[in-house]
Amino acid sequence: MGPPPRTLELFYDVLSPYSWLGFEVLCRYQNIWNIKLQLRPTYIAGIMTDSGNKPPVVVPRKAQYMINDLGRLKQHFQVPLRFPKDFNSVVFKKGSLSAMQFLTAVNMEHPESLEKVSRELWMRIWSRDEDIVESQSILAAAQKAGLSAEKAQSLLEKISTAQVKNQLKETTEAACRYGAFGLPITVAHVDDQTHMLFGSDRMELLAHLLVLLKAACGGPHPRGEKKPSGP
Amino acid sequence: MGPPPRTLELFYDVLSPYSWLGFEVLCRYQNIWNIKLQLRPTYIAGIMTDSGNKPPVVVPRKAQYMINDLGRLKQHFQVPLRFPKDFNSVVFKKGSLSAMQFLTAVNMEHPESLEKVSRELWMRIWSRDEDIVESQSILAAAQKAGLSAEKAQSLLEKISTAQVKNQLKETTEAACRYGAFGLPITVAHVDDQTHMLFGSDRMELLAHLLGEKWMGPVPPTLNAKL
Numbered sequence: 001m002g003p004p005p006r007t008l009e010l011f012y013d014v015l016s017p018y019s020w021l022g023f024e025v026l027c028r029y030q031n032i033w034n035i036k037l038q039l040r041p042t043y044i045a046g047i048m049t050d051s052g053n054k055p056p057v058v059v060p061r062k063a064q065y066m067i068n069d070l071g072r073l074k075q076h077f078q079v080p081l082r083f084p085k086d087f088n089s090v091v092f093k094k095g096s097l098s099a100m101q102f103l104t105a106v107n108m109e110h111p112e113s114l115e116k117v118s119r120e121l122w123m124r125i126w127s128r129d130e131d132i133v134e135s136q137s138i139l140a141a142a143q144k145a146g147l148s149a150e151k152a153q154s155l156l157e158k159i160s161t162a163q164v165k166n167q168l169k170e171t172t173e174a175a176c177r178y179g180a181f182g183l184p185i186t187v188a189h190v191d192d193q194t195h196m197l198f199g200s201d202r203m204e205l206l207a208h209l210l211v212l213l214k215a216a217c218g219g220p221h222p223r224g225e226k227k228p229s230g231p
Numbered sequence: 232m233g234p235p236p237r238t239l240e241l242f243y244d245v246l247s248p249y250s251w252l253g254f255e256v257l258c259r260y261q262n263i264w265n266i267k268l269q270l271r272p273t274y275i276a277g278i279m280t281d282s283g284n285k286p287p288v289v290v291p292r293k294a295q296y297m298i299n300d301l302g303r304l305k306q307h308f309q310v311p312l313r314f315p316k317d318f319n320s321v322v323f324k325k326g327s328l329s330a331m332q333f334l335t336a337v338n339m340e341h342p343e344s345l346e347k348v349s350r351e352l353w354m355r356i357w358s359r360d361e362d363i364v365e366s367q368s369i370l371a372a373a374q375k376a377g378l379s380a381e382k383a384q385s386l387l388e389k390i391s392t393a394q395v396k397n398q399l400k401e402t403t404e405a406a407c408r409y410g411a412f413g414l415p416i417t418v419a420h421v422d423d424q425t426h427m428l429f430g431s432d433r434m435e436l437l438a439h440l441l442g443e444k445w446m447g448p449v450p451p452t453l454n455a456k457l
Contacts, residue, residue, distance in 0.1 A: 059284045065427075076439050
């Protein structure tokens with residue numbers, strides 16, 4: 001048997017397009033690298049408030065850059081990103097609170113479905129420019145991900161409970177304790193070190209950290225650990 | 232003969248550590264990829280003012296993150312980065328105006344030395360935590376880069392001329408027109424398209440846009456192949 005898998009925590013919010021990019025890369029590599037990927041639904045508005053940061057789009061040139069950047073990255077990452085027509089309304093008025101509470105409930109009761117439901121919510125907001133705030137929207141995403149109508153409805157009812165609200169709060173606070181000022185953040189636990197990496201553009205460095213520290217342990221080149229070959 | 236080289240413009244300021252990382256990667260790849268690298272000394276404080284952006288460090292968690300991020304990237308990029316002890320003074324009080332004016336003068340009169348002089352200024356501020364504002368500091372960097380004392384002194388005298396000051400202004404305005412809100416920016420001219428890429432972490436994407444091979448931030452040199 002080889003060495004134990006390293007734990008990677010991905011803190012994300014479906015409101016964040018760069019979170020989607022990081023999510024897809026890590027989902028692809030979870031069966032290639034010797035890692036255990038733990039998805040952590042987080043509330044990005046909470047991170048902003050707590051850190052004193054502001055979303056990049058408040059600087060006009062950053063907003064324009066983001067549109068161009070995502071237009072290029074969608075090809076490179078092969079993720080079907082499309083900017084919402086009314087971005088300000090989608091991001092600032094409507095937000096993502098119930099969606100992230102729903103994913104928190106999924107994580108608590110049906111964690112094996114978390115990856116698919118997360119993806120379906122991203123496909124709604126960041127690919128088809130569809131709503132993710134209304135109950136019907138969230139139920140539609142859950143069913144598209146394979147949950148039965150009954151299961152989806154029961155999870156939806158849980159989002160108003162203290163248990164689910166507190167869990168989302170705690171996950172968001174955990175991200176803040178790791179130093180988050182935005183999302184996504186990837187927290188890699190390697191030997192006795194913890195590395196918090198911000199954004200979707202530190203994946204090559206992450207691979208370097210995982211391979212390098214493994215090699216430093218003196219073992220042979222590990223089974224299943226491949227050199228990074230792009231997103 | 233193959234296709235003509237693609238022009239890449241790198242707008243940078245030695246005050247910016249991420250500019251140093253982008254600079255070293257592109258300097259390494261300029262002899263591997265079919266590109267013509269044009270170095271453009273720019274004034275980052277001017278970019279900030281014009282775009283309404285603020286340096287990342289005004290958010291405390293971003294400041295802490297930058298320290299950690301650069302600590303990891305220095306290994307990965309093999310660039311001897313070291314955070315200045317009094318970062319706020321170095322970045323906000325002292326700044327980089329005369330250093331960037333000096334590099335502008337070098338670019339106008341001795342462009343073949345621009346790469347080396349830029350590197351020596353980065354080595355001072357971002358590796359050895361040394362001053363880059365005083366005349367002696369700038370002259371020391373220039374001489375370490377191979378310029379004679381006379382040449383260095385003559386370039387230093389030029390930094391107070393309207394010509395040099397205006398050139399730095401124009402380069403900074405050009406970066407702003409490309410949409411810059413910080414530095415570094417790499418502007419790639421590919422066929423009839425222009426792509427502005429911000430930061431030192433879009434190099435793999437740049438390779439993809441150019442149709443070139445990405446071999447990480449420390450590619451093997453041509454010598455290694457012989």
